[in-house]
Amino acid sequence: MKHITLDGGIKVATFKIPPPDIDPFAASQAELRMYGLPPVPDDPHQLARYRRVFNHLKRKLTFVEPAFQVNPDRFHGLPRRAVSEGTQLSSGWSGAVVRLPQGQSFRWIEGDFVVPNVDAPSDGSFYSAVWIGIDGDPGIQVFQAGVSCDVHRSGSSVQPSFYAWWEWFPNPEVGIKNLPVSPGDMITMVLCSTQGQGSTEGTVFIANRTAGIGTSMALTAPANITLLGRSAEWIVEAPNVDGTQSRLADYGEVFFSACEAVTGTGALVDGGSGDNINMVDGTLSLISVAELITPAVVRCQYVGALPA
Amino acid sequence: MKHVTLEGGIRVGIFEKPPTGMDPFTASQAELRKYGLPPVPEDPRLRERYQRLFRQIRRKLTFVEPAFRVNPARFPRPAIGGIFGGPETFASPATSGILVTAPSGDSIRWMQGDWVVPNVSAPTQDGEYFCAFWIGIGGSQGPAFQAGVHYRVSGTNRQMFAFWEWLSPSNGHILDITNFSVRPGDLLSVILCTAQGAGSTDGTVYFFNRTTGGHTSVAVSGPAVAASTAEWSVGFPFLWGGNASILADYGEVFFAECQAVTNAFILIDGGTGSNVNITSDGTANGAVVSESIVITDTIVQCVYLG
Numbered sequence: 001m002k003h004i005t006l007d008g009g010i011k012v013a014t015f016k017i018p019p020p021d022i023d024p025f026a027a028s029q030a031e032l033r034m035y036g037l038p039p040v041p042d043d044p045h046q047l048a049r050y051r052r053v054f055n056h057l058k059r060k061l062t063f064v065e066p067a068f069q070v071n072p073d074r075f076h077g078l079p080r081r082a083v084s085e086g087t088q089l090s091s092g093w094s095g096a097v098v099r100l101p102q103g104q105s106f107r108w109i110e111g112d113f114v115v116p117n118v119d120a121p122s123d124g125s126f127y128s129a130v131w132i133g134i135d136g137d138p139g140i141q142v143f144q145a146g147v148s149c150d151v152h153r154s155g156s157s158v159q160p161s162f163y164a165w166w167e168w169f170p171n172p173e174v175g176i177k178n179l180p181v182s183p184g185d186m187i188t189m190v191l192c193s194t195q196g197q198g199s200t201e202g203t204v205f206i207a208n209r210t211a212g213i214g215t216s217m218a219l220t221a222p223a224n225i226t227l228l229g230r231s232a233e234w235i236v237e238a239p240n241v242d243g244t245q246s247r248l249a250d251y252g253e254v255f256f257s258a259c260e261a262v263t264g265t266g267a268l269v270d271g272g273s274g275d276n277i278n279m280v281d282g283t284l285s286l287i288s289v290a291e292l293i294t295p296a297v298v299r300c301q302y303v304g305a306l307p308a
Numbered sequence: 309m310k311h312v313t314l315e316g317g318i319r320v321g322i323f324e325k326p327p328t329g330m331d332p333f334t335a336s337q338a339e340l341r342k343y344g345l346p347p348v349p350e351d352p353r354l355r356e357r358y359q360r361l362f363r364q365i366r367r368k369l370t371f372v373e374p375a376f377r378v379n380p381a382r383f384p385r386p387a388i389g390g391i392f393g394g395p396e397t398f399a400s401p402a403t404s405g406i407l408v409t410a411p412s413g414d415s416i417r418w419m420q421g422d423w424v425v426p427n428v429s430a431p432t433q434d435g436e437y438f439c440a441f442w443i444g445i446g447g448s449q450g451p452a453f454q455a456g457v458h459y460r461v462s463g464t465n466r467q468m469f470a471f472w473e474w475l476s477p478s479n480g481h482i483l484d485i486t487n488f489s490v491r492p493g494d495l496l497s498v499i500l501c502t503a504q505g506a507g508s509t510d511g512t513v514y515f516f517n518r519t520t521g522g523h524t525s526v527a528v529s530g531p532a533v534a535a536s537t538a539e540w541s542v543g544f545p546f547l548w549g550g551n552a553s554i555l556a557d558y559g560e561v562f563f564a565e566c567q568a569v570t571n572a573f574i575l576i577d578g579g580t581g582s583n584v585n586i587t588s589d590g591t592a593n594g595a596v597v598s599e600s601i602v603i604t605d606t607i608v609q610c611v612y613l614g
Contacts, residue, residue, distance in 0.1 A: 052613070055613070055614070056557075056612070056613065056614060059431065059432075059614070060429075060431070060557075112560070114424055114426055114493070114559060114560065114561075115427075115493055116424055116493050116495070116519075117491055117492065117493030117494045117495075117519050118493075118519070119368070119519050119520060119521070121367070121368075182427055182492060182493075183427065183491065183492045183493025183494075184424070184425055184426045184427025184428075184491075184492025184493040185426075185427045185492075185559070186426065186427075186559025186560055209559050210426070210427045210428070210429050210557065210559050211429060212429065250519065252424060252493075252494070252495030252518055252519050253422070253424055253495050253564070254424075255424075255562040255609075257560065257562075257609065293603060293604060293607060294603055294604065297603055297607075297609075299562075299564070299607075302364075303360075303364065
């Protein structure tokens with residue numbers, strides 16, 4: 001494992017690149033840790049899903065050693081809203097959140113999604129980030145990773161851009177410079193903390209299942225931050241950019257599938273079993289709505305910029 | 309409407325460009341027909357969906373007068389190869405998805421579907437791979453009226469087009485719409501209307517790219533369709549044979565708003581139909597290559613397993 005300190009003192013470690021023919025089911029737990037691959041789960045349902053992901057990838061998966069770029073002006077962070085039960089409103093988040101009572105914590109979260117193409121409703125820059133994460137609702141920290149789908153319009157010229165990133169808020173976003181992401185790609189993400197509540201380290205595994213490229217990294221929590229693990233979430237977000245709430249890009253529609261989280265005691269919690277969060281603008285008009293379609297499927301739809 | 313005869317004598321009708329700012333909810337049915345916009349449905353659920361679609365897309369709706377290319381490929385109806393996992397799941401050599409059947413004595417007149425167009429990749433660096441996402445009206449046998457998006461992939465090169473086809477099992481080709489922009493990640497809404505359900509020889513295809521705001525429609529004709537079934541499908545064309553190994557890796561796709569309306573104005577949800585999986589040999593005994601999963605009555609997920 002190679003330890004790196006990025007700008008702003010952000011600490012991360014990268015793993016050894018696994019051999020091209022690695023079989024996670026034949027590898028030891030020590031080998032999986034060495035290569036930054038998620039541990040093979042004991043739960044039969046999780047095991048079946050793990051097999052499905054790796055069967056899909058095994059003939060074409062290429063691992064890359066991630067290269068990073070701190071984006072000090074970008075934060076995903078907290079939902080920016082009042083906590084309440086049932087459907088909630090946020091100025092920055094839309095999606096699904098599950099919570100645990102005090103004394104319990106999430107250790108692990110996973111989710112799949114297809115990267116949407118994006119449009120800018122008018123001239124200027126618009127942003128969207130599709131991510132999964134632990135904490136933030138409640139809590140002042142979020143352990144998260146996702147894909148940004150941003151777009152800039154100037155007249156008829158529309159320039160979208162896409163990249164993968166991770167963040168352990170309150171630290172800023174860190175872009176992964178060499179993990180290619182294109183619209184329409186199917187992404188699988190798995191985030192594991194070492195122990196749930198109290199963790200100061202966590203591993204992010206990202207696979208672009210369309211391109212057949214994967215990477216992993218071990219994050220260290222910001223100074224004086226430990227994981228609470230009280231919430232897990234699957235979110236389409238308008239991030240905080242340059243200190244202000246950004247405008248949401250028209251992302252069309254995103255289905256999160258395989259929305260599952262695992263607690264410190266190994267219990268499986270479905271992402272669709274909690275609350276949905278809708279995003280609103282300053283006048284409380286809906287911009288992005290989330291539906292809990294099934295226990296493991298969540299849909300987010302852009303509904304913003306509607307004419308009167 | 310402008311009538312055009314394409315290669316092979318295929319006749320299509322092209323609609324007039326709608327005026328800027330046109331509101332389908334205040335337009336007459338005659339105006340909607342003239343401008344190639346779908347009729348406003350009477351069913352409250354469909355009407356609500358129509359309103360949502362147009363409210364979202366209206367500010368950027370751009371009509372594209374379609375240009376065509378006759379493509380020698382053809383997409384098949386689900387060729388059901390036997391019961392796969394139970395009475396509601398079937399195996400096919402070339403299509404996977406969901407298939408609903410109209411009640412006896414009734415037929416499918418109209419159908420719709422939304423999906424985010426996946427990116428695709430070639431499972432190996434050698435050879436050509438294909439993948440299409442479409443909705444279609446037809447019957448268990450006989451002619452079919454279908455439209456969607458298809459890919460042809462070779463290494464890192466890929467071609468993709470919106471297409472429609474109205475063909476008999478033995479004759480007919482895909483018509484690529486060469487100037488309607490569809491890219492990976494775009495949210496697409498497609499609507500098919502037949503003139504009268506069973507026996508129709510005329511129909512209209514409506515495409516809305518809800519990401520870009522692009523819209524096109526075309527009046528088409530073909531051999532009389534039984535219109536007993538409607539389907540939401542992922543698959544590959546038949547011209548290159550029935551080998552599932554030519555299916556490109558599409559990851560996953562969710563078909564949403566899967567609904568069809570019969571001549572008797574019965575609304576049929578796609579999720580109430582039968583699953584069809586592509587298997588390696590097209591039979592129930594083959595390995596599943598592309599799996600279809602009903603998520604809800606109106607949402608179907610298809611997953612590439614390879």
